[in-house]
Amino acid sequence: MEHELLKYVIVILIAGFFSVFLCGYGCMKMKDAPGARYYILVTFMSAVFTFSYVFELTSSTLEQMKFWLGIEYLAMPFIPVFLLFMCFDYVGQKIKPWMYSLLYVIPIMTIFMHHTNDLHHLYYTSMEFNNDGPFPIIDLEGGPWFYIHSIFLFLCLMISIIILLMQLKKSVVRFRTQILLMVAGLVFPIIANYYYINGWSPYGIDLGPVSMSLSFLFHGIAIVSFQMFNVAPIARDIVFESIQEGVMVLNNQRIIVDYNHVMHTIIPILNTQTIGKPIEQVFDGNPRLLERISNGKACDHQMIIAGEKRYYHIRFSPVQNKNGLHIGKIISFVNITERMQIQEKLEHLASMDGLTKVLNRTFFIKQMEETFESLERDGGSMAVIMFDIDHFKNVNDTFGHEVGDYVLTHVAAIAKESIRATDIMGRYGGEEFIICLKNRSMQEAYALAETIRTRVSEKYAYINKKEIYVTSSFGIAHDSLGAGDNQEFIHSLMRQADQALYAAKRNGRNCVRSYTNALRYTM
Known part of the structure; x- marks a missing residue:
């Protein structure tokens, strides 16, 4: 294998294995979270596309290249659609059934047009074996449907970015990094396809799989470091910074998912670094409060904050996803200090x-x-x-x-x-x-x-x-x-x-x- 080709193969293989890792991680850690099922699908499709492209690059005949190109096109057309669905689900926007079905039409037509191209040449007007470079590649000349699919891919990615950027305005500061990482991951495929379509990629190599490695690297950072799907989706429609109660959200693994600014004034140890950590670790220094939260039963709790005695009524509410599955709990701290002070005064007067x-x-x-x-x-x-x-x-x-x-x-x-x-x-x-x-x-x-x-x-x-x-x-x-x-x-x-x-x-x-x-x- 040519040394020049080997470099590209290694990079693309890394992208493929990384997609497999993220797909497995999603299945094990976040399969019930909003947006996660589409993320799992898109990483799986990306892995199929990437590994097939490795076989295409290492093929020595035109027939072998055409075979692996056909395998690529069983997965690749669905990637932009699943990315779009993931973003819709992530921000909590529901797609109407007719629109949901309509978005599958072009990917399905693309697969059909690609695999029947020899009959009509509407997807590729020509497919030739090129051995002029340091390694053989297949030269493809796009037909009408190729450009329809390319525009469709571009629109799906752009709409996904717009959806996320609109959500960026509504998000609290600590979640903006996640969304920006998500947007950055979507920009790379657009740039890569632009270079590929204009013939600017080195030796005519499709930069799509390489861009996916960068794209999923950013998505991986968002998931592993910032717990993207286990943080924002659970809390986004429930926890409002404007409410007067202290609110903290836990997922099913008793990991702190979110909190509002009022909760930070009640429990100052909460900060952006505590998100994604188990509650036992964060509240290790406050065993009494940890016990009350662990019991999961509504109760009154006395605290000393800034040298003042305060009382809070702690109550618990389940969080369910749109399928009715229990994915966490909301813990509310309602300030009842004034009521308790009045009660203490009445008890004092009665005594x-x-x-x-x-x-x-x-x-x-x-x-x-x-x-x-x-x-x-x-x-x-x-x-x-x-x-x-x-x-x-x-x-x-x-x-x-x-x-x-x-x-x-x-x-x-x-x-x-x-x-x-x-x-x-x-x-x-x-x-x-x-x-x-x-x-x-x-x-x-x-x-x-x-x-x-x-x-x-x-x-x-x-x-x-x-x-x-x-x-x-x-x-x-x-x-x-x-x-x-x-x-x-x-x-x-x-x-x-x-x-x-x-x-x-x-x-x-x-x-x-x-x-x-x-x-x-x-x-």
Whole structure:
């Protein structure tokens, strides 16, 4: 084989094998994606055309060349049609059935005209064996139908390019590279055919197969590097950059397909490099969110974004192709922060005693039970302080209930100022209050009760130009959680604190008493 011919054969063989690779890749990885079935067909037809042309170039007689040329023309006429269908399907435009059928007419007629050319010479006016160059080729003189097919091929490619460029305006920035690569791949066959028809190709070689190698190289980059068919088609009609919800699209392999700009503000780690990556890899640093997404069930999720607490309702919607096949899912993040804040405020108001602004009895016990659960898990101790205002009935009888309410808020405010943020305080009933201390010793609880008692007795309530002094009595109970303790532990502790409070009242009021073994026997 001539060295000059060998160079062209190697290039064309590379193009053929590359077409086979892309055809196989399409069958395995993207056969259900829009546009992919036509891509698979066009790469298959290209492979047939390319390998047949290799045999044509390496043939030594005119009859052999004509045979392999006939094989080429069983595949080549359909390539521009399948490229056009691929582009239509890619952008989501449906072709009317009559137009779909009409576009097959010229390729079928081309095959017929080519294989019956000896009878009418409408496709080639002459076919001659040329041995003047470094290797033999077949000289072809195009007839009327040859130019009809050439114009048809050119129009199919130009319409395909126009369809893609129109889609380019609608696409978000990160998908424009894919479309431009697709357009670039379609330009090469046009240039190659222009050179071939005008007789400018070296030694009269058909540059079509060589152009296909460049064309499918660009298409291959778009598919392998940018996941062309697994990215844009799924998202193009669904994900709109203008919507207010955060939207992320996954395919069936749990690979991130697309997201909108709102989603990027919610999850900043999303960027153009994360498209085409498995969600497990991208969300590796956020296992809680990954678990919620993996469950696939609608739920509420709390996040900290820019130092602020935000709430999102996560919901899932399936993505189906036009054949009804499930090809992915849409994950929407709806901002419900305002609603949750209102709900939290309502829950807070419902939990508070309207007069004293401390927890009411129901919510105090609920908070105490949550504290017990954390201690049950981690171990520790709990102290309960119960206190009330001495002779509060006299205050109401002497000064009226309005003054009595003021005294209640006055005492509650003093106690609230004295406790820590981790301590829980509630109004137990009437003029009686209760405080729950987590992991505080009996000595610490006693010191706190003594501090509150002293401040209450020293600070008067100034009402209607009158100084009203009140005192308070305190009962304390303390215990450590042991194995097998249950919710009865809480109620037992409150009963003990209540008994200690009554002991304080019996001992003259305005004092602090703790529930001890000595007290247990004297009561």
